[in-house]
Amino acid sequence: MKISVQTEDFDVSQELAQMRAANPAIGAVVNFVGLVRDRNDGQDIRAMELEHYPGMTEKSLLAIAEQARQRWHLIDAVIIHRVGLLQPLDQIVLVAVASAHRGEAFAACEFMMDYLKTEAPFWKKESTPEGERWVDARESDSLAIDKWGNLQTQVESQA
Incomplete structure (x- = not known):
């Protein structure tokens, strides 16, 4: 399992090739790549700055992947x-997931992305023509995790 928080860009093809080469039992690889949009909430976006809490962020991502x-x-x-x-x-x-079968890979990838959007300690600041603004969590992201149950409660109960 690989967890990385980094400033450098990543090569999706290289990451997926490394994953596939590691185990011949892999029958499915599902991945999601998120990009910076040029518009959000009706405003042009010039740039986005992402901040995190080092150490805490990696632990949070690892907990999501372990779950x-x-x-x-x-x-x-x-x-x-x-x-x-x-x-x-x-x-x-x-977010990339490898399993023997596609159903499990699709479900796990969606689960990991849903929890990453709501539980991982990242803060986003957008630069717009009107100035800078912090991005709040979306209600749709919170609703998306309802189908999975409470990750924090499950992780704590396993400790």
């Missing part, structure tokens, strides 16, 4: 999340 591994039969998982100043169309996040 996915406990729910589904996963062979491997990768979460790479960028921080720092990013421009529209820059890659922000890669």
